Amino acid sequence: MSIVPTPRTIEDAPEAARPLLEGVKKQLGSVPNLFRLVATSPAALEGWLGLSGALGKGVLDPKTRERIALAVAGVNGCAYCLAAHSFVGGRLLKLDATELAANREGGSTDAKADAAVRFAVALVEARGQVGETAVETVRAAGYGDAEIVEIIVHVALNTLTNYVNEALGTEIDFPAIDAGAARAA
16 A cells, blocks of 8 residues: 555546546556556646656657666666556557566667667666766667657656655556566666
8 A cells, every 4th residue: 555545536536636537547448556646636647647748749659668667667666667667568569578678677679779778777877967978879879869858858757657656655556577676687
């Protein structure tokens, strides 16, 4: 059970958050625990969904976004996000088990995606202070300036959800992944 009570249903959430949660339900078919927990603050939910929605319209492809989410969750040891993004990556985006494992460990079996994922990991580990060489490395792999900015913002967005989950103990409602094993390799 989370430290801050998670509303059990959309109706149990604050009134201002209910339309946002209805939108999540319409899009995903259900409302995962993280969304209901964040709904405790309608402003936080609106901000998170707004940034997430805007990035969904960006130039990074969905598979790269999911790979970044897995890598960031792996570095941060976020069991909830490892489970959720492994589920989404495998079930919806058809990333195979080898790729998902590589992503959770901070890399990719795809050479171009590997550069983005390693850049994301470096950002987390260096708290953003990666320097020009790291940026030039991801650029040399074929990423343009807009993509590089989006990688950075995806790291921030995923760090936000990692912190919410880890600080508040969000109950995992996806098939669990061993967070400790994810970064052991």
